[in-house]
Amino acid sequence: MSNVLMNAIVFLFSAAIGAIMCAQLSRATRAPSELLPARSPSGVGIGTVRAVDGLITVDVECMSGQRFVGRLRQHADDASLGELQPGVLLLVTFDPWEREQLSLADDMAAVRAAFDQMLVCKGLVSPAQVELFRNGTKARGVVTAMSPTGAAREDYREIEIDLMVRRPAGGQFPAHETALIPESALAKVAPGSVVDAYYRSGDESSVAISVPPG
Template identity: 35%
Template sequence: MKIAALITLAVSLICTIMYVAAGIGGTGELAWVNGWMIGPVLLMFVVPVLFSVSQKLGDGLAALRGAVPRSFRDAPIGMGTVVGVARTGLSVNDQPQVDIQLDVDTPNGLSFRGTARQIIDVTELASVRPGAILPVRYLPDGQVTLAIDATQGELQAALNRVQMAKGHITPQQLHIAENGIDARAVVLALAPTGEIRHGRSVVSIKLRITRADGTMFDLNQHKAIPASAIPQLQPGAPITVRYLPQDESEVAIITALTP
């Protein structure tokens, strides 16, 4: 179930990134990696969530059949959301070739529709469904191919930049996601504010965070959180956050996104 694993990881990564993004805004701004695409649960919602997920995502991509065409070597990476899949009629060793239509978001803020042609195990076809998120390499003319050759670092960086370009995280939040340290935290309180931002509910969340030396500090912030993340942030829930030791006014919440 290689494709299924890849998609699950990609979604996780993206979501994670989103999460981080949601976790990072101290004043209600969105802050990490889908995620998709950066730990394992991570797509580190900011990158995420910061790629524990990346390792698994990279492994899943590497497991796909075929190779990246020469023309796509070193091409930039974007995140593609599957909008349609159609068989081409060609099969290799009884495995169908399909055209995967994707809406691609790039790190520089561009969005376009492209089609990636890929050989997929017949048992995994159901996993390549509308809404799934997959990393792709793309060319200036809009051609795309699945980024099955990408390293963890490339995937994480691309996911982070895409999230920032879409306004889900700010440069400061990205800085925290990429340079902060991980810490354990407990959700003390969670309450809706009634505000909706970019399709996400803004909540008031109070956290008790444990530093590396065992001391703790409380932080109350407004975060724009995807609906699927709310169940994971209920009072009493233990979570992972990322923050800068020299500035404890903002944290990035790292959590897995449930599709």
């Protein structure tokens, strides 16, 4: 996955949170018959509106790199979609078995789970790292040493990194981890840099670091 796509995902993921709050308020005022049945999304991607003519046709790029054309379940007359026009980017979810039927990403818990699973499948993070990101204690770590291993995956480079992690409640502890970092962000893990680090309280044997693309 390119850095451009990753940056778009991060931006849309953040923007979707605000949009969801408005959408949920709007839906609360509708009659039950107007609400579409909820579906549990298992796919997520970036959609580019192709056409708005009753139905909204969208070009979708999955996070795996696959592309296809789908249509939003919501109708173009929906007040919450009034500003859509060709070229607009959307964060969408879909059922891999019925990809032509798209939904706006309004269930952020499900989208986050799908996004996490995508990262794991692509080998960019491990299930243990995802667990720390979602449920661990967030702290700050000062990089004391960093060395590339020479391994790479897509736009990411594998590094070995030494940290001094500062506990939120006080004190610090050393950590040594291997991680995949966006190539554009390697300067952010140079010795002396400060990064976000996650660990489980009571277990400082494993740390996951988070470094956004540069």
